[in-house]
Amino acid sequence: MRREVTLRDVAELAGVSSRTVSNVVNGYANVTEHTRERVQRAVEQLGYRPNVLARNLAQGRSGQIAVVVPYLDTPYFSELLQSVIRAARKSGYNVLIDQTDGDPEHERAFIAHGSRRLLFDGIIFSPLGLDQQALADRDPNLPLVILGERSSDGSFDHVGIDDVAASRQATEHLLDLGRQRVAAIGDQPYATGEAAQRRTQGFREAHAARGLTPREDLIISTPRFNRPDGARAMAHLLDLPEPPDAVFCYSDLVALGAIRTIVSRGLRVPEDVAVIGYDDIEDGRFSNPTITTISPDKEMIATTAVERLLLRITSATPPEGLEVRAPHKLIIRESTAGPGHRSC
Amino acid sequence: MRREVTLRDVAELAGVSSRTVSNVVNGYANVTEHTRERVQRAVEQLGYRPNVLARNLAQGRSGQIAVVVPYLDTPYFSELLQSVIRAARKSGYNVLIDQTDGDPEHERAFIAHGSRRLLFDGIIFSPLGLDQQALADRDPNLPLVILGERSSDGSFDHVGIDDVAASRQATEHLLDLGRQRVAAIGDQPYATGEAAQRRTQGFREAHAARGLTPREDLIISTPRFNRPDGARAMAHLLDLPEPPDAVFCYSDLVALGAIRTIVSRGLRVPEDVAVIGYDDIEDGRFSNPTITTISPDKEMIATTAVERLLLRITSATPPEGLEVRAPHKLIIRESTAGPGHRSC
DNA sequence: CTACGCTTTTGCAGCGCTGCAAAGCAAAGC
DNA sequence: GCTTTGCTTTGCAGCGCTGCAAAAGCGTAG
Numbered sequence: 028m029r030r031e032v033t034l035r036d037v038a039e040l041a042g043v044s045s046r047t048v049s050n051v052v053n054g055y056a057n058v059t060e061h062t063r064e065r066v067q068r069a070v071e072q073l074g075y076r077p078n079v080l081a082r083n084l085a086q087g088r089s090g091q092i093a094v095v096v097p098y099l100d101t102p103y104f105s106e107l108l109q110s111v112i113r114a115a116r117k118s119g120y121n122v123l124i125d126q127t128d129g130d131p132e133h134e135r136a137f138i139a140h141g142s143r144r145l146l147f148d149g150i151i152f153s154p155l156g157l158d159q160q161a162l163a164d165r166d167p168n169l170p171l172v173i174l175g176e177r178s179s180d181g182s183f184d185h186v187g188i189d190d191v192a193a194s195r196q197a198t199e200h201l202l203d204l205g206r207q208r209v210a211a212i213g214d215q216p217y218a219t220g221e222a223a224q225r226r227t228q229g230f231r232e233a234h235a236a237r238g239l240t241p242r243e244d245l246i247i248s249t250p251r252f253n254r255p256d257g258a259r260a261m262a263h264l265l266d267l268p269e270p271p272d273a274v275f276c277y278s279d280l281v282a283l284g285a286i287r288t289i290v291s292r293g294l295r296v297p298e299d300v301a302v303i304g305y306d307d308i309e310d311g312r313f314s315n316p317t318i319t320t321i322s323p324d325k326e327m328i329a330t331t332a333v334e335r336l337l338l339r340i341t342s343a344t345p346p347e348g349l350e351v352r353a354p355h356k357l358i359i360r361e362s363t364a365g366p367g368h369r370s371c
Numbered sequence: 372m373r374r375e376v377t378l379r380d381v382a383e384l385a386g387v388s389s390r391t392v393s394n395v396v397n398g399y400a401n402v403t404e405h406t407r408e409r410v411q412r413a414v415e416q417l418g419y420r421p422n423v424l425a426r427n428l429a430q431g432r433s434g435q436i437a438v439v440v441p442y443l444d445t446p447y448f449s450e451l452l453q454s455v456i457r458a459a460r461k462s463g464y465n466v467l468i469d470q471t472d473g474d475p476e477h478e479r480a481f482i483a484h485g486s487r488r489l490l491f492d493g494i495i496f497s498p499l500g501l502d503q504q505a506l507a508d509r510d511p512n513l514p515l516v517i518l519g520e521r522s523s524d525g526s527f528d529h530v531g532i533d534d535v536a537a538s539r540q541a542t543e544h545l546l547d548l549g550r551q552r553v554a555a556i557g558d559q560p561y562a563t564g565e566a567a568q569r570r571t572q573g574f575r576e577a578h579a580a581r582g583l584t585p586r587e588d589l590i591i592s593t594p595r596f597n598r599p600d601g602a603r604a605m606a607h608l609l610d611l612p613e614p615p616d617a618v619f620c621y622s623d624l625v626a627l628g629a630i631r632t633i634v635s636r637g638l639r640v641p642e643d644v645a646v647i648g649y650d651d652i653e654d655g656r657f658s659n660p661t662i663t664t665i666s667p668d669k670e671m672i673a674t675t676a677v678e679r680l681l682l683r684i685t686s687a688t689p690p691e692g693l694e695v696r697a698p699h700k701l702i703i704r705e706s707t708a709g710p711g712h713r714s715c
Numbered sequence: 716c717t718a719c720g721c722t723t724t725t726g727c728a729g730c731g732c733t734g735c736a737a738a739g740c741a742a743a744g745c
Numbered sequence: 746g747c748t749t750t751g752c753t754t755t756g757c758a759g760c761g762c763t764g765c766a767a768a769a770g771c772g773t774a775g
């Protein structure tokens with residue numbers, strides 16, 4: 028492996044100082060056309076490519092942001108990531124991806140910045156469950172944007188939809204259909220389950236607004252928001268003496284699992300059990316039946332997160348911690364409206 | 372933002388040279404217990420964390436590998452990525468993710484290493500379509516492992532399953548069911564569609580082995596392997612005067628789209644049309660019906676790819692380009708076997 | 716008591732680039 | 746003609762770390 032071409036090599040060939048080559052390469056102003064051309068030619072002739080590492084070291088920044096998600100194969104996250112990567116690239120940033128596998132220890136390690144100084148300039152973090160302590164222990168100098176989970180304490184930005192309102196809306200939709208026994212799948216009644224609890228809160232509020240009280244045995248907890256958990260929870264619900272006739276699932280994956288269970292027992296969606304999901308992942312637009320869902324504006328969440336993070340990275344004094352509410356909407360499909368319903 | 376703690380700061384506090392601190396931090400041999408302890412204490416007291424950038428620059432490596440995939444939100448890729456990230460992390464490497472959005476120009480830019488020298492030490496590349504030229508133009512010094520698409524020319528490793536054999540097996544399964552008009556969705560009869568063409572080849576071979584010739588109008592091309600393409604292609608097939616009674620879809624996503632179309636027309640899967648997919652993504656295990664599919668050993672593909680790449684990165688002389696065949700198996704589910712079929 | 720071999724520690728240079736401030740230079744002003 | 750002004754170009758130091766080879770320490774042998 029021969030030595031790589033450096034700035035100095037180019038400088039020598041072009042007969043200028045290496046600093047001038049650097050100026051040309053970085054497109055700085057104040058370089059005569061003549062010089063620029065000469066340098067440009069030398070660059071091409073030698074096939075020079077800047078050493079990003081050296082540049083970063085000299086500049087004291089890495090040009091990378093880390094995105095931390097629990098699971099990469101969860102469609103919601105991969106769809107979000109896709110937009111994040113695009114937005115970051117547009118600003119010249121690379122994206123380093125890390126998955127925590129939902130391990131709280133792992134999440135904590137990440138936010139503490141661990142031993143990886145300068146590997147990235149900031150973090151976009153979508154925690155599964157992050158306790159107050161972990162947040163308090165974090166490196167205060169590391170720009171941070173949190174997605175979804177918890178609201179800002181002022182030292183970082185938070186971007187997410189209004190979970191309580193969205194969940195209330197979802198539940199109201201089921202009640203509007205005239206369903207009598209509406210269940211909820213996905214509660215997480217423990218410290219790290221804030222996001223889940225907000226959904227449960229919306230679920231309760233929707234009932235309360237009509238003078239109803241949800242049956243407690245219809246609120247099912249699940250460790251994760253995935254298909255198997257949804258399938259299992261639904262099986263449990265159907266085994267009840269008085270099974271539900273509608274279910275609010277805290278993610279589309281849970282809904283897909285739940286529907287699978289319902290259908291495999293010979294029941295029909297939505298006739299026997301109406302199902303509503305959350306996230307609006309592509310799967311739900313092509314499943315049988317298609318899934319009614321809460322659709323967060325993922326594109327906006329992603330671009331806002333990147334925007335805020337870059338602002339934090341580049342600004343001298345850390346900006347006020349912002350609480351960004353992304354819009355969401357209810358998308359009605361077959362799993363509540365019946366076959367043939369065209370989604371909007 | 373105060374200055375970060377450096378090796379020198381620690382050295383000063385511990386009363387040793389900075390080189391010794393480096394030795395301790397990196398766990399090099401030949402450091403007395405006494406010294407190690409003193410240094411350790413100083414490290415903790417100051418909260419020292421190594422600057423990865425500086426280390427990498429000094430060592431001439433970045434400790435990062437890039438994984439390039441067409442689309443991050445395609446479950447097959449995100450499932451694969453998940454395993455790749457895990458395997459890389461285990462060896463102390465970080466993973467930089469890039470999506471090409473299926474843009475050949477973008478793919479070419481990546482493999483040429485572009486202007487990003489030393490940002491990563493090697494690439495795991497899962498191209499959508501990569502022509503011979505792009506491969507020829509690539510940076511020969513950049514360790515490369517290619518997934519799926521094309522076989523090795525000796526200068527890189529290739530990891531993938533035997534597409535022809537797997538496709539033949541899939542098609543045979545449909546023929547074994549006694550289906551008369553077996554269609555194929557996903558052909559790509561142009562330069563960059565090698566992977567698709569291998570599947571079509573297997574499709575033809577399966578027919579030929581029984582003295583049959585597939586109807587050409589039942590082989591449908593699609594630009595991508597996603598749900599909408601599958602849905603569209605299936606609609607076209609069902610509009611034929613003699614529609615198929617079985618379909619081999621070149622990905623599970625295509626199968627999901629196809630099934631959606633079939634069901635929404637009031638037909639049944641598999642009674643009216645049997646459907647088989649490819650990739651064994653989680654979606655297909657919870658869809659209605661569940662999808663019979665070709666299941667590649669993704670875990671092995673991922674770990675082998677990482678293993679080979681790291682070998683290339685660390686070995687002085689580039690190893691022989693290896694052609695790795697990962698195993699696959701046919702998993703029979705409801706979309707061909709009928710309701711209630713338990714997957715293996 | 717010196718010499719030798721071993722382990723431990725150190726100093727220095729340098730990875731390739733950029734920030735900074737000074738130097739060079741040509742055109743404009745007095 | 747000489748100074749001033751403003752644009753170009755340059756030199757140097759240094760980002761924080763590691764490779765290298767030399768130096769120091771230290772126990773043992775001659």
